[in-house]
Amino acid sequence: MTIIIFYEKPGCISNTRQKRLLKASGHLLRVRNLLEHPWTPETLRPFFGDSPVNEWFNPTAPRVKTGEILPNLLSEADALEALCADPILIRRPLMQVGDSCRSGFDAAAVHAWIGLADPASDVGDACPRTV
Template identity: 55%
Template structure:
């Protein structure tokens, strides 16, 4: 069992299902508001690890969908500044266990990282496929 700090967008159905899956797997979830956290470049950067910058972004963000921001044309420093100013751009959830941080909810990666019970999917109400995406 892990204690997972889970930064979410309050009211997001996808994040609610992700938390339910973690809880059904026996983990403790410390849910925090992604949008009101006082992010800085040093506090945000570890969540993205070695992922390409375009994978740092929430593709459901209106600014991404409208084409205002093209994540493939943004460097790491620009991305972090954009996300600090507009946290809706951040791929969510952000999760931390100890010093290990992750952005987004790839079920297989989470299973390998902290573990997910095989029968935990039954505890999650609604469509499980939403868990694997970054729903708005």
């Protein structure tokens, strides 16, 4: 059993499915509201590891979909400022196990990290309402 701090958007269908899979895999979740957490660049940055800035963003966020926010054109500092100011932009979920942090939900990567009962699950991080 792994204890996971799981930052979600309450009511998100994908986050609900991800939590169900993690619990079925024997993990204990400490669920937090991603939108209400007091993010700072220093607290948010570790979740993105070495992934490119554009992958830090939720591609289905309204401001990304309309082109108001262009993740490919942002510096790391500008991206962190935008994400902290408007957390709906953050690719979710954010997960933390000890000092290890992750953004998004790729079942194969999560399985390699902490183990999943069904690593072939199609539980991704794309919102089913927009795909």
